[in-house]
Amino acid sequence: MNGLLFQPISKLGVHLYSSCALAGGAGLLSHHLYFIRGFHVLNATRIACTHVLVFTLLLAGAAVENGFLSGARIAVAIFSSYLAALFLSIATYRLAFHPLRRFPGPFPAKLTKLYGPWLARNKRIGDEFRFLHQRHGHFVRVGPNEISISHIDALKQIHGLQTACSKKNNASYDVIQFKGEFNLDSITDHAEHRQRRKIWDKALSKTTALTYEAETRTVVKSWLAQLERLQGAEVDTSLYAKHIACDNMGRIGYSRDFRNIQGDGDSLMFDIIEITFRTMSKLGQLIWPLVLLFSLPRFGLQKKFEEVSVAMTEERLERHNDSEDLHDIMKLFIEDFLSSKPQAFRNRNILYADAQAIMVASTETIACALGFSFFFLARDAALRQQLREAIAPAHGRSFPGEFTMAYLQGIEFLDAVLNETLRMSTPVPLNGPRTTPPQGIEIGGTYIPGNVHIFTPPHVYHRNPEYFQQPDEFIADRWLTRPDLILDKRAFFPFSLGRYDCVGKSLALNVVRLTLAYTVWHYDFELAPGQTESAFWDGYVDQVVVKPAPLKCAFTRLRVPGVCG
Structure with missing residues (x-):
């Protein structure tokens, strides 16, 4: 033989x-x-x-x-x-x-992209990147052709409007598409992105924000009503943070009421988003398995998500001509799509692609920011009282018994709480990679060769003692009376930077501001018996966007919602 x-x-x-x-x-x-x-x-x-x-x-x-x-x-x-x-x-x-052979980093990362899934094994890839920078310095080779950077000069040079770096030749974005069309965040061509961004900016302008504010207030009132019904029961604020974000997205995105807060909504779509993110996060920055998966005929959850998003978009299209009273994000997209000379939405697939972006971007980041805000407030009675006193002058100034963004936006302590929450728990710890220009780029005296994928992880910057003193401590006053605790404010960028910064950051902050203001004004709340801070910190996971752990809180009513006082 x-x-x-x-x-x-x-x-x-x-x-x-x-x-x-x-x-x-x-x-x-x-x-x-x-x-x-x-x-x-x-x-x-x-x-x-x-x-x-x-x-x-x-x-x-x-x-x-x-x-x-x-x-x-x-x-x-x-x-x-x-x-x-x-x-x-x-x-x-x-x-x-390899041109990156002299950069420090873990030995396996120099050999193979399979090191990415290893870094993501504990669902804390943001922390893993932070540990790598603590060990190796500002420039760390985290893959055969990838460098993670924590130098402050990198932010302007990589994300600034004049940067030569781009999203091109980067499968992290190319793989995110709907039948060949990319959503706003995954567009790599600057000109195309600029045209699409104009429509998004118009849809999220200060004028439209007034309409969205009324819808957000309706969602928050549903949340207060649910708290009233749950009097005496422990409330998972992380779960309701997700429900608030989802219901708000339905109203401002599609003029629909998902009714997740009330508990009788269909959460299938949002469950699919979470499962998809969970799967992607396990791969670290390993993209080719997704390329193989997405090249197959759609099946299972991916097919269901596309079917749901298409159905919602088609239903919104049908309602467009039937009612002039609908004012949401999709309205501006549809108007461009139906115009004789569309600027950005030239076909239905582009409409579907950005419709999916609305679902994801308008829920996950808000749910994260709101969920962690509830945590930091629930563990600190003095912080809650200080916030309550700070928002008191804004109560009832525009309408009896109500808060409005016109006055909440000017409250420094509220913004300080939000900023510190976003610094401590950045919704997207890694951010998307960029590709260096063919000629390379020099950052802080270090030359990065051309055609290299580079990361500037927000979580690494936000928890870096070079930029923030006591970086692991929640200190809201660092944004007010303790500026000495901020060594370089440029290192704070929870919504990314430059032309690709988060288009909905103002909207997201407004949702969190209104929710916290109404909640703290009408209720006091604290960690429920048996709920520990360590359990919350140990339980949150990074699945592309950070998902807060369940957080059981006990609420005590201070004022009756809807009654002036």
């Missing part, structure tokens, strides 16, 4: 040893002529299919000549030689010849 392994394969014309040597040579050539040149993540499906096809043909040829069992051994030996040479060449290049 062993002799069969060394019999010639007539179709290849060489003996097994020679065949393995040729296969090894092919592995070296494939690396130096193809894999080492350019970005190929988006070709993952084609690459995988090509290799499967080659192995299948090799197996078939060897099986015909030598029988299936011996042929399989021969095919495996030859193909293994190819893979061994390919991976050995890749490893040698990445360790000894």
Whole structure:
């Protein structure tokens, strides 16, 4: 039987040893002529299919000549030689010849992108990046072609309006699409992004914000009514933070009432979003499995999410001509789509892509910010009282018994609480990567080669003692009476920076401001018996956007909602 392994394969014309040597040579050539040149993540499906096809043909040829069992051994030996040479060449290049070879970082990260899932194993990849920077400094090689940066000069040079860095040649964005069309955040072309951003900016302008404020107030009143119904019961504020964000998104995004706060809404869509994020987060920054997955016909949860988002968009389109009273984000998108010369929404798939962006961006970040705000307030009675006193002058100034953004936006202590919450618990710890220009870029005296993917993780900056003293302590006064605790305010960017900053940041802050103002004014609340701070800190997870852990709180009514006082 062993002799069969060394019999010639007539179709290849060489003996097994020679065949393995040729296969090894092919592995070296494939690396130096193809894999080492350019970005190929988006070709993952084609690459995988090509290799499967080659192995299948090799197996078939060897099986015909030598029988299936011996042929399989021969095919495996030859193909293994190819893979061994390919991976050995890749490893040698990445360790000894890659432009990033001199940058510090964990040894496995220099070899393989599979280190990303390892970093994400505990669902705290933001903390893992922070630990890496504490160990290796401002510039850390976190992947074969990736550098994470915590130097303050990086922010302007990478995210500034004049930057030469871009989102192009970066599969992290290319993979996020709907039938070939990208949402606002995943557009890599500056001109296209600028045109789409104009519509979004109009949809989220100060004028439209007045309409959205009324809808948000309706959602907050539903939250207060639910607290009234739950008197005496422990309330999971993290869960209701998600419900508030979702119901608010339904109203300002689609003019729909999802009724999640009341407990009789359909949460399927939001469950799908969470499961999708959870899956993506397990991959770290490993993208090619997503390329393979998304190249398949849609099935399961992904198919259901697309069906739901399309159905909601189509229903909103049908209602567009039936009612002039609908004022939401989709209205501006639809008006551009139906115009004779659309500026941005040229087809339905673009409309669907940004409709999905509304669902995700308008819920997850707000739920995170609001959930952690409840936590920091619930554990500190003095903080709640101080906030209550700070918002008192704004109560009833525009309407009897009500708060309005016109006056809440000017309350410094409220903003200080929000800023410190966002610093301590940044909704998106890593932010999206950028690609350096071909000529490279110099940051803080360190040269970063061209065509390298670079990260500026907000969580790393926000918890860095170089920029914030006592970085792990919640101190709202650092934004007011203790400016000495902020060493460099540029390091605070919870909503990203530059042309790709969060278009809905003002909207998100307004939702949190209104919710906290009404809640603190009408109720006092604290951690429920058995609920510990450590359980909350240990339980939150980073799944692209941070998800707060369940937080049981006990509420005590101070004033009757709707009654002046």
